[in-house]
Amino acid sequence: MMMANEPANTTDIPLTRAATREAYEALIAHVREASLLGSTGSLLSWDQETLMPPAATAHRAQQLALIAKLVHQRVTDPRLGDWLACCEADSELVTAPHSVVATNVRELRRGYDRATRLPVKLVEALSRSVSLGRESWKAARAARQFATFAPALRELVDLQREKAACYGWAAGGEAWDALAEGYEPGSTAAAIEAVFEPLRARLVPLIERLLGSTTRPSAQFKQRVLPQDGQRRFVERVLRAFGFDFTRGRLDLSTHPFCGGTHCNDVRMTTRFGDADFPDKALGSSMHECGHGLYEQGLLAEHIGTPMGSAISLGIHESQSRMWENQVGRSAGFWTWARPLMVATFGSTVDDLQAAEMYAGANQVARSPIRVEADEATYNLHVMLRFALERALIAGTLAVDDLPQAWNERMRRDLDVTVTDDAEGCLQDIHWSMGLFGYFPTYTLGNLYAAQFFDAAQTELGDLQADFREGRFMPLREWLRERIHVHGRRYRAAELCTLVTHRPLSSDPLLAHLERKLLPLYGL
């Protein structure tokens, strides 16, 4: 398979009719301009999270609302529908469904239909419900009382169901699918469940075995307090080694790490430096964002502003961040390479630790009620819980008022964790308050894709741990670039997975990865 050799120019199939060519060119020029405008909003958002003076908040909100309005006008412009219909009438598109032209037309059609399918009144109601929802969630979390948030959540769920009804879903599916389509195109609750259930069935006992063991990996490394300027130098060194191009991007500080930016040549990652827990916090989240950043930098400049220059889905995006964070950054090979660099940077604070102890410190498994503090293994149980509950909320089989009880029961069953109050239970995530339903599974889909892609890379590239021990990360980055990044939205996530790994998505690679790594660390 030589996917990278497929033609990457903008019109790679001959459009037979002059009218189609003209319509296609008008279409692309129009969406590129909308995207260019949207990219100015991306800089405004990045600046708001990193550098903006606090008093500028109100004005920034006005700027962002204006850009959002102008972009919305452009992506719902009826001319888009006309240009698309003209292109779709051309038989060439059918014969070359993965060509640049067919990909752009297919994905723009999908976006246009979704953007125009919601009545203005519903868009406004959704927007209001999110503003109110967020405020209500904040108040409820501060009071540690779900009841405060329940009325807003009821409205949010009702409106999301209404939204799903406008979008519609495939026969045999369910309303939740229509919402997930916004984050993971082509996914369905049933298909996700088919991968999640076997994962959960083996993950719960694996975690029980690990935490039941009398042997524990050394936690010393996590506890070392490292100076922040050293953390920065070390992190930047690692990101350069991973192949992040600092002439085409930046790393800055923010409260919550994220990856944004305006273009493949302007990728903005953020991180944070704390006092302790360096491998998980500063380093782990930097490597995570770097995975996102490498995906963005791997998109092709000539396609930016069109679907061919956009990431496939949140799940595939997350697969890139998780792979660099977990398969690479928490590997024994990585820590063999990184130890001398740690010692050179932090001196006597870490020079009593061997590579094995650093590797152990980066791979601690622990039960926690909080998703964002969870380790590589337990994290997925948190996500699967949310998937099950939001699916039931949207289906109407779980009443909003019953959410805390359902949440706490599931936490006890899957993770053996007793939730002490709603703030560390069902109020811990901001997502639902922002109207993000159908979003959570993409986190675990990312872990699954990461493990399966990594296995495929290893099959093709040979012993990657040997590479990592020598600080050679470029072969993996290039493999990901050629197999995944440069294709933009040419393939759907599931299609890409089969093309790249020669099998459909499965929970086996992730489970095998976790067992291979964690059982020895826990003396099993």
Add this chain to the structure above:
Amino acid sequence: MMMANEPANTTDIPLTRAATREAYEALIAHVREASLLGSTGSLLSWDQETLMPPAATAHRAQQLALIAKLVHQRVTDPRLGDWLACCEADSELVTAPHSVVATNVRELRRGYDRATRLPVKLVEALSRSVSLGRESWKAARAARQFATFAPALRELVDLQREKAACYGWAAGGEAWDALAEGYEPGSTAAAIEAVFEPLRARLVPLIERLLGSTTRPSAQFKQRVLPQDGQRRFVERVLRAFGFDFTRGRLDLSTHPFCGGTHCNDVRMTTRFGDADFPDKALGSSMHECGHGLYEQGLLAEHIGTPMGSAISLGIHESQSRMWENQVGRSAGFWTWARPLMVATFGSTVDDLQAAEMYAGANQVARSPIRVEADEATYNLHVMLRFALERALIAGTLAVDDLPQAWNERMRRDLDVTVTDDAEGCLQDIHWSMGLFGYFPTYTLGNLYAAQFFDAAQTELGDLQADFREGRFMPLREWLRERIHVHGRRYRAAELCTLVTHRPLSSDPLLAHLERKLLPLYGL
């Protein structure tokens, strides 16, 4: 005079007719949106100069061009003309010419007429001439040969003359006036000459006297090499003392210091830290930009996006930057306050210097062929030279090919400087290559206004040097805010000057300031 007590709400006069009220509201909503959009471009520009990854240049140019296009569409929208005509028909505007409503209508009319008076073909030709001009200027400067730039400059001058003809100018005036109107509304070459000539007549012999003296102020302070992190801390401390509000703005680094931002609550200044020459370079330019920043922070939030929330002119803007840089930052009172802070910051590197020596180091006069390296006194001769030459170029009385000779003769006559080649002569500034004709005089107008405003402040506030010795800078900032900042474009520059200082602009205050300060330092 209680200017600050004039009403500052958006509609401070009763508009008699409902139609006028509606037109005025539509007008203001429209220009506010255009300004909001423009402010997103301001962030893009600021980011480009401070943080943007180098590879993002091409995409940033596209973003900026799109924002410029969308703003231009809005400020030339024919509905603006209709709304303005409707407002202008209301008799209330005539009876209250300095009301918020009348100010906004008058200044928006001015802007609309200028924006719509140029034919599209000329706008395009001007834009092309600037792109080519800049490239040609860069090549000429690198080759140190004016001849390389001459053809591009000829075209630039011709197009500027054409532009001036489209704008038109008042009877008795000249084409140059129409260009200056874009930077210093209401100014004319004749009026500027009437202030510049007496200044030059006394400044040339003053500088001769100073530089002929056998006594020189100590230059030791300028030569000290100070660590850059200390420079940053010291500069931020000074800017805070001057009253710059860091919750409503930032200070960052860039190659060329500037003051930008998006709103009065989001003011972005930049500076640079070098190895030596701290009082002139890092500190001087930071205090300079702080003066601009204080003006921007002093505009009223409720008027942002309208003329009432915009700075009057480049000359008035420059008066604020020059005052904080020169009248405050190069004063004896300032250095009495600042010396202990210098010693606390830099320790033994500066603790042998007394306040008088620091004051002396910040007030060195020297002949230089280069404007941007010139001191407070000689700087104005550089500006007046450019004013005279560009005026002659636009009038057609100086041929482009004769520019180097005219430049070098004038440098010899006014500054006794022999220019060795065109790179340190008429190729040193970027302005003309960017089509900026009519711009240079605003630098010296700024110095003149600064001196005259400062005298008026001193008359009203008492001994400002006594304030500065104690680190009290707030009375001056508040005075400037009340007298100048909050009024936006309520008055034209010349009007404001008379209102605030009770006399028209004169060269006397600046000359008196320079003599008072420099003669003693040179033992005269």
